[in-house]
Amino acid sequence: MKILPYKNLFIGITGTLNNIFFEGKYADKEVERTLKSNKQWGAKDRAFIAETVYDLVRWKRLVEGAMARPLSPDTLWEFVGTWFALDPEEKLPMWEEFARINHKEILKRHHQSAKNPAVAESYPDWMFEVGKAELGDRWLEEAQAMNIPAPTVLRVNSLKTDRKELQKLLKQRQIKTKVLSKYQDALELEEKTNIFRTDEFQNGFFEVQDAGSQMIAPFLRVEPGMRVVDACAGAGGKTLHLASLMNNKGQIIAMDIHEWKLKELKRRASRNDVQNVQTRLIEAKTIKKMANSADRLLIDAPCSGFGVLRRNPDAKWKLDQPFLDRIRETQAMILNDYAKIIKVGGLMVYATCSILPSENQEQVEKFLANNENYKLINDKTYYPSENGYDGFYMALIERVS
Template sequence: MRLHRNLVFAVIDTLNNVFNEGKYADKEISKALKRDKRWGSRDRSFIAETVYDIVRWKRLYAEIAEVKEPFSRPNLFRLFAVWATLKGIQLPDWKQLEDTPTRRIKGRFDELSKTRKFKESIPDWMDELGVKELGEQKWTREIAALNQMAPVVLRANSLKATPKKLRDSLFAESIEAHSLKKYPSAIELDERANVFSTEIFKEGFFEVQDASSQLVAPFLQVEPGMRVVDTCAGAGGKTLHLAAIMENKGQIIALDIYGNKLKELKRRAKRAGAHNIETREIDSTKVIKKLHNSADRVLIDAPCSGLGVLSRNPDAKWKLQPEFLERIRNTQQEILSDYSKILKKGGKIVYATCSILPSENQGQVKSFLASEEGQGFSLEDEKIVLSHESGYDGFYMARLIKNT
């Protein structure tokens, strides 16, 4: 593989923004890919995958290169040299890459790979927390799985297409994909491709949605004609799935504290042909109070640490802090307490997170059921989805029923 100077410089500039300016990797990569219209799909893949790789393995590569944050430009090139050496890529004769100690890099890699926090490139506190919550063996397997690049999974929008029709339509656009047995609406791409530029995306045939995330909407057991409230709807991935299952019949009220996310949901709903969704911004407590005792089903896709989706958001390893976890657990309990009041007697609520930590999952449900607000609720079912077992994102979902 021959390295091209302009592509490598784009990688270095992007890494500088992510590591030194605190920017988000996905947004910075999107910006970088617009820099040169002459770049083809292979060039773009090189930039995106190299940046994600170096972000994912930042701690390991920094230990090998013996550099510390904030990374100077020469040190970012050292990180790049470590990446290239470990990938078996021959380094060009550039001033920025001269005197790279290739043999020492490989030796340091072998030595550091004996220690999990270096091998899996994670902060000390995260490694300790993982062991505490999941146990040594399970955490070792889980963090290794979360360091793999996430596959691209699509959800066929049943309002417009079956999975087979979606697969055939993608094939007509030279994109190959296969069905997933345990996930009836899902198909997985055989190779990464820009599906957003396809005609069938514009026509609303599908949404990009991880296979684990696709388990949540069916778990809520919605039916056409029901009144459903999605309390933390965001940009609406699960809202749209609910609309499809409900065949556009009944009502879905999509709530969020961020109005801009709800605007995006409206755009997505229009493209998907989902007409039974009404958006409401939570700008005061009145919004929730007006809905008390009114819904057949309530979905709480709670804000969380996001530790189950590290494979697609590797920079979260470095942005996440222990103090945030403490705050988010309090928020989760408040949300469960407040939003459970929306449900009417006999209704069902699903509490879901994309976290693998029991303290954000089973622990929160247990605390809620023991609280005053949780009286009259009982746990009907729960699903714990770990990445090393499923091959997809880590997720948790619990279905509670309101008996009184």
Template sequence: MIFLWGGLRLWRSPPQPFPDMKLHRNLCEAIIRALEAIFNQKQYADKVLEKLLKSNSKWGARDRAFIAESTYEIVRWWRKLLFLANETYYENGSNYENRVFWRVLGVHLLLQHKSLPPWQEWQNLFLKEIEQKASNIRERAIQHSIPDWLDKLGEQELGKGAWERELEALNKPAEVVLRANTLKISVQELQKLLQEQKIETKLTPHSPDALILATRQNIFQNPLFKEGYFEVQDVGSQEIGRFLRVKAGERVVDACAGAGGKTLHLASMMHNKGRIIAMDTESWKLAELKKRAKRNGIDIIETRLIESSKTIKRLANSADKLLLDVPCSGLGVLRRNPDAKWKLSEKFLIEVREKQSQILQQYSQMLKKGGFLVYATCSILPSENENQVNNFLLQNKNFRLLESKHLFPSEYGFDGFFMALLEKTN
């Protein structure tokens, strides 16, 4: 989750307790406004905070951190905090009264061992009673703070034990992962340059080009970022790029490119040789990709807006490699997008599964005979993952499955992804 603090892009880090910070009314009111926008107006948390934190230039860095981190942690634990505040949780999307947001904020702050000012909104809130109630929670959906319907679906698809392990992992804040742009620098050289700036990082065996930040830094204002030496990209997302096995000189299509994090990774692995056609249905995302490619020193990417099925047909049998990072529920990335679980619905999941099937069926025609296709999601549900691949293979005998991989947050500590490598045989 990227958002703006005072016009500077920052990445979410593990929450800070702010033990010695005095609670100011205006900061708490800002959190209440953010929560109302997220839950009552159904806005996305990152966009809400981006706008909110740009609205007051007098807030210092610590104030902004307090607002942002408090908001995200309340969103993450919304249902549990409602329960502890003796307030009703609405699964149907009904609006909450202003006093509910204040009481939930009060409970959150008490659990962070903050002393509450004697404000009217926080009367009759006592830490001992809250902790006693928390120790007696038996319902899984409340304990892990998730909608009932989603809790039932997760157990149905993954099994009780596996689902509970993923719920535990998905409620842990995401780490910040950098990917060295190997067109300009090695991961070891990048680590050394960051260390010279007193920015501590660590390598990970899960990705050869990745560095994990030890603590949050204003990384998007760092000169090394501005010079294109690295991008911010989760380990699992980096694995998807490598899974496609691209080579220099190939013609590659990234058909659901978005703002192009994986596109840029593909270009670096191709040593900026060959051609990548980056496609998306949103022109603003492709415009952002162009800016990022220029910063990264990449010139083999051509952006192409998907305006109709004709856009796809024009590229029939043209790609050596094809990446389909399809729209999905996003359940694998709840650690950095906790508000997604409150915005999801059973209807949306039905629609997105239909969209996934449609994309896989239609877009696969862009691949040459003998070419490789990667189908990928940031979901952990089989209905969006291996079930989609299996159904596609049943209908398309000219494709075969070479390899598939699940990246579960509970097993390796990063975001959850699925990827399947298919070959077009004739």
């Protein structure tokens, strides 16, 4: 993208980056906050800011390699200038903040530092090594795929409309989409736009949900009339999908440890015309009381997010090895304890948004080794490099006795 020579845009960019890297804020929320607080910016300005911030978050380590020093609050302008200087066709404005940017030196340092694949693909060393250790030769391909910005995918709410009709309605608003034939209810936007302002979104005709994520609810083999538990429901993306697959018949109990997420789920359910969902806050004895009560169970377990780094590039710099170790322990505990919710003959899906075997296949193998009354029916890993969408793992498990 060619530089827009307006200093206030760069002030917005550096301020947003400061909050992401040094105040612990999330990239998506910070970009949204910056754009909302500067309503005078036009569409081109807003796109420039959002794209530049996400590029710099995604490629942080590569830019630091070209700077030959780590990013700090004092070097934010140099950081931004270095990113643009890496493109020979870009010309930086003649501002004091960019006065020390030397294009030749930057390209020379970049050439040297990028010989390290962790720098070239912009990952911290520990993360790159974990990926190599767990995925071998496959890791580099996945690391590269997760540096490609994520597309916007919609899941059509079949309780209110169908894919053909929604595509037609959006086209009338000059919003072009393409049908993803391998995904039952998915439409992908051809160009990014603020889809949340449309009447179709406000009326609950669709949710924004990655195509990989849309594979999980159907994997559970739900049917209308069943009693289904979504044990780690969060704000309810997969809960709503389950409700549509069940045609609003039966009962879904959506649980989470955070009450605010369940409130958001209720709001979304109302917009989607979902009527068979009951929310339940997880407390000390919640799981024990629900033993042997469900036909189906979804455990969308907390995880490292190693499959969704294209969508959440700031997670590269927020995650660390101790967190990964802790989350594996949490996954094992949840799988072991929550599995008791399903009846004999019932099915559960254990799912994560990670592509690491230690969070996926290895967790399932340990669970089955310790619980002989369950058996694995099928499992699947969706890799970003193969499908162009987020990475997910899902295992379908039956309780046999």
